[in-house]
Amino acid sequence: MAKILIVEDEKSINNLIKLNLELVGHTCLQAFDGNTALELTANGRFDLAILDVMLPGASGFDIIGALKDIPAIFVTAKGGLEDRLRGLRAGADDYIVKPFEILELVARVDAVLRRTKAVSDSFEFDDIRVDFDCKRVYKSGEEIMLKPKEFDLLEALIRNRNLALTREKLLNIVWDFAYEGDSRTVDVHIQKLRKKLSLEDRLKTVYKTGYRLEV
Amino acid sequence: MRFWQKTYIFTLILFLLCLNGGIMSLAAYTYRQSVTATEATVTAEQYYIARSFERDHIDLLSAGENASPTLLMETYGNHYKGKGIFLSFEKDGKTLYSDFTDSFSVKDDTLTHKKLDGKRYVFISSSLCDGRYRFVFAKNVEQLDKEFYSLIAVYSLTALAVSAFLAVCLFFILKRLSVPLDKLRSATQKIEKGDFSVTVEEKGRDEFSLLAKSFNSMLHKINEQMVALEADAEKKQMLVDNMAHELRTPLTSIQGYAEYLEKAAVTEENRILAAKYIVSESVRLKKISDILLDTAYIRGNTVTQTPVDLGKLLKDTADRLQPKAQKCGVELLTACDESIVMGDxxxxxMLFYNLADNAVKACNEGGTVKLTCADNKAVISDNGKGMTEEQLLHITEPFYRTDRSRSRAEGGAGLGLALCKQIALSHNADISFSSRMGEGTEITVTFTT
Structure with a gap:
């Protein structure tokens, strides 16, 4: 997956971002001040940088200038329109305001990576290969036929793998709107996915929460 | 109507009344004088003619029997007619000679003005030749009327010219005098529209310039107040911005790690890490809220004034801080005389603990922090890393940190010195900082009570 630079002086938040991005399969490098970040960008190659705006040493705006063609997402406590616009004008690809939800962070990182084509749009685990571009799934080299909603559900689970998704969240992502109270739909589709791809061990039910694909 | 216009109209009316009244009475007086003079002349003339006729009449009577007084009268009458004087003679009510076509009665021995054919005459009637005749004398004095009319004409013209001149002069003078008022008015209008940068011209030494002066100084005061208020509002806004930032950081951690625990398949190691972050960040939030409440409380309440021994207070502070100082390898020294101040x-x-705590934090291993006091003055000095002038300016601002990452790592809220300043303020004490980069910092708290 992608190699991501996290620049955030607040250690707890830096670690939080790292833990979550590693869960969905990214590799992370951490910098706790602006100058270290500048050194790292000069020496290494990244697919994405996640930047705090207010940093000791060089600021987030300084670093984004040094990034050149590497996409960047700002993470900041200032959620005002003016700050948002300033960040986007400076060349940021997206903007996340603290406090943020993990799923939001993952989704935005994913969106930016897909937009910049830094990741191959397919995913493999065990003997299963999922091609997101062609919307096809292969198991042991053989194509498994999935209904469109089943495929979307699988995609949502893969993109947020190792994270529990509530039924409501899945309804929101896959069915694109809230099915009030009809979370049985999710359960039915999950059962079908498990059966068709033999995912009983991977696609876990999380107690009182939802479902999690553990890879 | 404007003030100057009112003044103009009233002044003008008053002036015109006085001027015209004055001219009219002058004209009347002049006319009276000339009438009197004319009457005197006429009386003298009548007297002369009467005496002359009496003499001629005596001469005539003595000349002979058939001498006719009527002829004499005709001679006189014809002679004086050419001079504008008309005569008539009567005897026992019978007219002997008369220049007059109409009959009229005139009182004896008085002077009467009469108009005949539109012309003015002065009539004098008297008895003549020891009461033998009644003699009526009339003189044309239409000259008097002519004089009167030309007098009126001249005076009216003069009055008109003077009035017009005055009207014009008064108009410009009053308008000019009201210019400063107009300027004041336009200045107030500008202020009304929110432009406080105006000043009013302060020329001269009259009431208007005095008013302009006080107006300007009032404006100056208002401007100062506005600037102060704006600065205050800006400060408050910055505080709110900072506070939002400071609250969001721990909130992000708490929310994030809680969510992580809820959603991720975590290892035992990561579970403990997440839980630890949640606890430490919650503690930080609590600390911020505590200090904010303390600061608000101190600001809102007057402190109790009891005698406090500064020396003892500093020694206690040093004792409480000793364990932490030892851990950091910092030496704590006290040199305190007894010094009583009033306060809580x-x-x-709390104030001294915070200051001394900061001093210990600023020191590297082997550093020294000194607490001294004498004469209502407490000094806390260290030989730590010191601060730049720029940093010194901001250290008492809420949420300002000289070393952000280190302060956060130690769980600081960035509010300690803001609280210290508030405590010092509430005790009417002055707190001053002096520092040199790399050499250390000295904090002096001077009590005025």
Missing amino acids: ATLLS
């Missing part, structure tokens, strides 16, 4: 011992102890 708990708050003051």
